[in-house]
Amino acid sequence: MGKDGAMGGKTEVRLPDLGDIESAVVVEWLRPVGSRLHEGDDLVEVETEKTTFVVPSPVAGVLSVVRVRNGEHVRVGEVLGSIDA
Amino acid sequence: MESTYESVRSLGRSTPRAVLAYVRLGRMAYDEALDIQRRTHAMRAAGLVGDVLFTVEHDPVFTRGRSAKDGGFRVGLDDVARAGIAVRDVERGGDVTYHGPGQMVAYPILDLRQHGRDVKAHVRWLEEAAIRTLGRYGLTAGRRDGLPGVWTDRGKIASVGVSVRSWVSMHGLALNVAVDAAHFAMINPCGLPVKAVSMNDILETPAALSDVEAKFVDAYAQVLGVRWEKADVAEILEAVHE
Numbered sequence: 001m002g003k004d005g006a007m008g009g010k011t012e013v014r015l016p017d018l019g020d021i022e023s024a025v026v027v028e029w030l031r032p033v034g035s036r037l038h039e040g041d042d043l044v045e046v047e048t049e050k051t052t053f054v055v056p057s058p059v060a061g062v063l064s065v066v067r068v069r070n071g072e073h074v075r076v077g078e079v080l081g082s083i084d085a
Numbered sequence: 086m087e088s089t090y091e092s093v094r095s096l097g098r099s100t101p102r103a104v105l106a107y108v109r110l111g112r113m114a115y116d117e118a119l120d121i122q123r124r125t126h127a128m129r130a131a132g133l134v135g136d137v138l139f140t141v142e143h144d145p146v147f148t149r150g151r152s153a154k155d156g157g158f159r160v161g162l163d164d165v166a167r168a169g170i171a172v173r174d175v176e177r178g179g180d181v182t183y184h185g186p187g188q189m190v191a192y193p194i195l196d197l198r199q200h201g202r203d204v205k206a207h208v209r210w211l212e213e214a215a216i217r218t219l220g221r222y223g224l225t226a227g228r229r230d231g232l233p234g235v236w237t238d239r240g241k242i243a244s245v246g247v248s249v250r251s252w253v254s255m256h257g258l259a260l261n262v263a264v265d266a267a268h269f270a271m272i273n274p275c276g277l278p279v280k281a282v283s284m285n286d287i288l289e290t291p292a293a294l295s296d297v298e299a300k301f302v303d304a305y306a307q308v309l310g311v312r313w314e315k316a317d318v319a320e321i322l323e324a325v326h327e
Contacts (some may be wrong), residue, residue, distance in 0.1 A: 019203025027151045042250065045151065050178040050233040051204045051247040052151050 011059045013043065021077045024048035026068050035063045036047045037083060044080055061085045093115045103199070105309065106316040107302050110141040115173060115184060116144065118192070122255050124322055125194045130251040133324045136199075138305060138313070139192040140298045144182040145170045145268055150179035150246050157181030160271045170268065177256035179233075179246035183273050187263035189297050193307070198252045200309065207243050208233055211258040214305035218260070222284065222292055223301050234279070235260070240268065240282035241274055247255065260284075260301065262294050 015024060024046035031043055037057040044055045057063075065082040068074050090290035110118055118141050126135045147170060149157065157180050158165065165172060170185075184190055191214075197207055212228055215235045219226045221241065226237045243260040261269075261283040269281040285291040306313040 017202070018205070019201065020205045025152070042253075045318075047152055047178045049205045049208050050150075050245050051208060051249060052176060052178045053204055054250040056251070 003005055009085050011083045015074045015076050015078050017076055021048050023073050026070050026072050028070050033063055059083055086171050100159045103311040105306055105311045105313040106137045107313045108139050108316050108318050110139055112142045115143045122192050126253050126255050128199045129194050130253045134321055142189050143183035147172045147183055149174050153180045158272055176248040177246035181224050182244050183269050185268055185271045189260045190255040195254045204249055210308045214308050217304040218301045229305040240280035295307050
């Protein structure tokens with residue numbers, strides 16, 4: 001389908017562009033490593049400007065890597081984790 | 086950057102002729118209103134309804150956001166229980182806050198994809214609507230750098246806390262009209278050692294909550310650049326049965 005992380009690949013989960021902000025704090029991973037995910041599943045919750053934002057899984061697959069822990073600051077575009085197709 | 090928000094009359098980037106459905110819930114327990122918010126959020130995310138704004142006056146309750154720390158309460162939780170005030174943990178951002186009689190709470194359930202995909206702007210628009218509302222009563226209020234909410238020189242008058250899932254917002258802003266100061270004194274609002282103030286602490290002629298709600302809805306629709314229409318909650322929630 002021409003999507004990032006095609007068959008057998010790895011897709012990075014990045015902090016999306018949330019508008020006029022540069023960074024956010026990871027509140028909680030909502031799914032543990034090893035979870036099987038559908039595209040769009042709630043994956044990790046971040047907070048900025050008194051707002052929590054739930055980052056969805058960009059693809060279907062298995063959550064293989066969690067790169068940032070709860071409480072850590074992440075910048076927009078930074079890799080949060082990876083999903084194996 | 087802040088000045089760009091101030092420089093235009095309508096701050097939102099909404100699609101033309103967008104309509105905001107406004108539902109006045111009246112006095113309602115926190116849990117009941119939360120259930121209505123969650124159901125409306127699901128329907129907005131599914132595209133079954135358009136943007137909705139709720140206003141409500143809650144029974145006394147303390148709510149703790151996702152980043153609430155232990156220092157939020159100035160008294161023990163047993164004292165809170167003795168005062169008959171419930172405590173709830175919720176999905177919004179921010180620390181502990183108080184809701185109760187004499188406070189106007191506004192919950193916009195908006196699809197932020199249709200308003201510029203900007204979570205910071207969403208908070209600013211709520212604050213701006215509160216600032217304009219206060220201005221209608223001759224009260225001067227504003228923002229403080231790094232401290233979301235609305236402030237007067239007498240203290241913090243409105244608090245914000247939002248959650249966004251599937252790009253649809255929940256929770257919102259609480260504006261103190263005539264709040265029981267003893268209840269507020271049990272916490273550090275939003276985790277800060279600051280004083281909470283109500284409109285009627287400052288105004289010579291007390292404001293009525295219903296009048297504040299009406300002015301806020303006008304101001305918020307103006308800030309978003311939409312028109313609003315009155316709706317009732319059944320109308321919104323029954324769309325799911327169609």
